[in-house]
Amino acid sequence: MENIHTYHTIHLPFQMSVSMRQTCRLRAYGAMCLIYPNIARLFSPKCAQTLDTFRQTRNTAALMARKKLMQTLSIAQISAALRHPRDRRDIYQDYNTLRQRYILEQAAKHFKLRDDDPAPLYGKTLLDVGCGESPIGQFLALSGADITAIDSDPAIVAQAEASAISFGAPITFHAVGPEKLLNTSKFDIILALDIIEDAPDAAKLVWVLKQILAPGGLIIFSHINRNFKAWLYHVLMSSYIYRRTRPGSRIFRRFHKPQQLASMCHKAGLKLIHVQGLKYSLKKQVWMTSHSARTRYLATAISADSKR
Numbered sequence: 001m002e003n004i005h006t007y008h009t010i011h012l013p014f015q016m017s018v019s020m021r022q023t024c025r026l027r028a029y030g031a032m033c034l035i036y037p038n039i040a041r042l043f044s045p046k047c048a049q050t051l052d053t054f055r056q057t058r059n060t061a062a063l064m065a066r067k068k069l070m071q072t073l074s075i076a077q078i079s080a081a082l083r084h085p086r087d088r089r090d091i092y093q094d095y096n097t098l099r100q101r102y103i104l105e106q107a108a109k110h111f112k113l114r115d116d117d118p119a120p121l122y123g124k125t126l127l128d129v130g131c132g133e134s135p136i137g138q139f140l141a142l143s144g145a146d147i148t149a150i151d152s153d154p155a156i157v158a159q160a161e162a163s164a165i166s167f168g169a170p171i172t173f174h175a176v177g178p179e180k181l182l183n184t185s186k187f188d189i190i191l192a193l194d195i196i197e198d199a200p201d202a203a204k205l206v207w208v209l210k211q212i213l214a215p216g217g218l219i220i221f222s223h224i225n226r227n228f229k230a231w232l233y234h235v236l237m238s239s240y241i242y243r244r245t246r247p248g249s250r251i252f253r254r255f256h257k258p259q260q261l262a263s264m265c266h267k268a269g270l271k272l273i274h275v276q277g278l279k280y281s282l283k284k285q286v287w288m289t290s291h292s293a294r295t296r297y298l299a300t301a302i303s304a305d306s307k308r
Contacts, residue, residue: 091244094287099193099298100139102276103220106300107189110218119144127187127212129178130195134160134171141169145189148172150181178208186214193222196261197254207268216306219270221299226255230295233280258293265301274300
């Protein structure tokens with residue numbers, strides 16, 4: 001053992017400080033513990049203790065990670081979700097329900113509306129930009145709002161108008177973009193749901209929405225975050241695996257983080273006052289609210305000079 005301990009002395013061509021020697025020794029111990037654990041035990045009992053602690057910590061962390069993975073999602077569940085996906089209409093209905101609830105909650109909070117009012121949006125003018133088939137507009141029309149729905153595609157507008165008539169929802173439709181309403185109309189509530197990712201110039205769209213917002217009004221956004229998980233869910237899986245959206249219809253560079261949306265609102269004279277995360281559970285195949293906005297989120301903006 002004496003001969004072994006003599007190998008601790010290493011002559012270097014320069015002087016090392018105490019801290020440098022301690023750092024080199026610790027790094028050497030760590031490397032020796034990982035590569036030659038049995039030899040490391042001979043040099044110092046501390047090495048053996050460090051090695052045992054490291055192994056216990058590593059094993060505990062791996063076990064906790066495996067348990068968490070088993071609790072959240074398994075390979076079998078992912079495979080089952082891919083083989084038997086829910087119908088697109090059912091999933092879209094879940095998504096719309098969350099958005100409808102958010103719109104009413106934010107409107108009630110902003111305009112100080114009564115929770116038990118059967119027509120809480122009575123007397124409010126509402127603009128649905130990029131309305132699509134307008135299922136949310138039909139629901140909100142029954143809440144008393146005076147709704148105008150616009151979309152740049154005349155075919156979609158005709159289809160949405162026919163659906164609203166059959167549903168009994170009084171909605172005024174126009175096949176125009178929001179810029180056509182400049183200097184002509186003002187609205188108390190503006191819905192910009194899933195349209196920013198379709199706009200070539202998102203900042204300009206936000207500015208246009210600010211110009212047609214009535215004093216004291218609010219804008220509700222629905223948008224996709226800009227990160228890898230958002231691309232995985234809303235581009236790769238939605239467009240190329242599930243085929244729920246047309247391949248190529250979603251462009252990743254048009255996604256924005258909530259901070260980027262807040263910056264665009266600030267430049268347009270708006271203030272982002274609330275963000276609500278949404279997530280899609282692959283295990284349950286349903287949409288639900290989330291504390292984080294990692295993939296998709298809802299946001300509320302008001303005029304920067306408004307008092308809330």
